[in-house]
Amino acid sequence: MYQLSDIYKATWRSVILHIILISAFALSIQVAFELIFIYSLIVLLAFLCSRSLCSILMPLIDLDFEERKANILAIASVGGHWIELLRIMPLFKGKSVSFISNNQSLKETVLGYSFHTVPDANKDSKFKLLGCIMKVSAYILFLRPQVIITTGAAPGLLGILIGKILGIKTIWIDSIANAEKLSLSGSIALWLADRVYTQWEHLAVQPKLVYSGNVL
Structure with a gap:
């Protein structure tokens, strides 16, 4: 990931993967479908809110998204x-x-x-x-x-x-x-x-x- 746009795309994929994995796990232990739906909705809303907040704060914060802790x-x-x-x-x-x-x-x-x-x-x-x-x-x-x-x-x-x-x-x-x-x-x-x-x-x-x- 080198550009902020790439990070946004990757984050979308991560959110979707997270919902799929959690849903599969919840179904395997027989959690009610309604609870899975509510949880997925909360995750999506939380991501949208954080994305909006990021768009507001980015002009005010200088972040280096190319910095790596390991090659x-x-x-x-x-x-x-x-x-x-x-x-x-x-x-x-x-x-x-x-x-x-x-x-x-x-x-x-x-x-x-x-x-x-x-x-x-x-x-x-x-x-x-x-x-x-x-x-x-x-x-x-x-x-x-x-x-x-x-x-x-x-x-x-x-x-x-x-x-x-x-x-x-x-x-x-x-x-x-x-x-x-x-x-x-x-x-x-x-x-x-x-x-x-x-x-x-x-x-x-x-x-x-x-x-x-x-x-x-």
Whole structure:
């Protein structure tokens, strides 16, 4: 995002995505449709009010929307995903990099870089998943990276999705453990990410799926 108009467009998409995700979550726990409608209406009205207020205040406030806290945002879950992410750290040399994972102890492996944690969530833990979505979104909006790169799994896929909505370049590296086919998250990322890498040459059969060696 470089121009204020781009931020406005991205915010509209973010509001719509937020309503869709909250509605899906609410329906999964059998919340009344009327409550979902009222909540969605409140979110839309709040956004319109804030947009109007922004238009009034912008001439009076000098904000630099090009300022970034990180050039690269690297995301991976604890375990093999994180190990594979660490293997590509030489590519980050000389860059401003922030890391996101779901285990605070991993901070010790990236000393000297900013590190942020999100809830350890999956499709079976709906409340934690919602918290993970909110935290990943907040970090991306705060850091404003140029590129989001991930080796998986859930936090990385959320980063790819949110990055796509906000117009940020996104890269997915599928785990080397997926030798027979792409992971489920990788298959979804194939539709979202700007570039998807497989670590197995025989899987690179689609134009968007790239093989450039492996990281292990």
